[in-house]
Amino acid sequence: xxxxxxxxxxxxxxxxxxxxxxxxxxxxxxxxxxxxxxxxxxxxxxxxxxxxxxxxxxxxxxxxxxxxxxxxxxxxxxx
Numbered sequence: 001x002x003x004x005x006x007x008x009x010x011x012x013x014x015x016x017x018x019x020x021x022x023x024x025x026x027x028x029x030x031x032x033x034x035x036x037x038x039x040x041x042x043x044x045x046x047x048x049x050x051x052x053x054x055x056x057x058x059x060x061x062x063x064x065x066x067x068x069x070x071x072x073x074x075x076x077x078x079x
Contacts, residue, residue, distance in 0.1 A: 007015065019029035048065070051057040056065045 015030050015033065016026060018033060019026045022029060022032075024032070047059050048056050049059045051064065057063060058065065
């Protein structure tokens with residue numbers, strides 16, 4: 001399909017560099033990049049964040065998720 005699009009300068013530079021490195025036309029490069037983006041995994045949930053000590057905490061409450069909590073929840077799934 002043929003279409004005209006306006007790209008930001010940085011997106012255009014990236015796409016042309018990608019196309020050049022792969023030896024493919026610009027349109028094919030953009031299609032490939034869009035397909036890769038569509039298949040990318042979802043970003044991690046914003047409900048869990050890393051606290052200042054590196055442990056996972058519930059974002060708005062600041063409660064630390066303990067190994068005991070994980071074990072309890074994983075055992076619940078087995079029943």
